[in-house]
Amino acid sequence: MCPHQPPCPPHDAPDRDAARTLARHPEQGWSLLCNGVVVFEDTGELLPDGEVIAPQRPIARSATPAV
Numbered sequence: 001m002c003p004h005q006p007p008c009p010p011h012d013a014p015d016r017d018a019a020r021t022l023a024r025h026p027e028q029g030w031s032l033l034c035n036g037v038v039v040f041e042d043t044g045e046l047l048p049d050g051e052v053i054a055p056q057r058p059i060a061r062s063a064t065p066a067v
Helices: none
Strands: 020-025 031-034 038-040
Touching: none
Parallel strands: none
Antiparallel strands: 020 031, 031 038
16 A cells, blocks of 8 residues: 555554555644555544554643552
8 A cells, every 4th residue: 555665654553653644634633644644633543454443642631649
């Protein structure tokens, strides 16, 4: 699927987000990567096989100090 060298990581690789961006649509909140993955601005992903990866937002820490 990837026409350049070195090839982008496949959609099922742990580093799939390192693939080159083919199309950006910031007004709609998504980008298409060279490996067929659609990445959303909320960090969610849609893989070419239809699998959905839930957003990976950082967990907010409590402002209250631990005792």
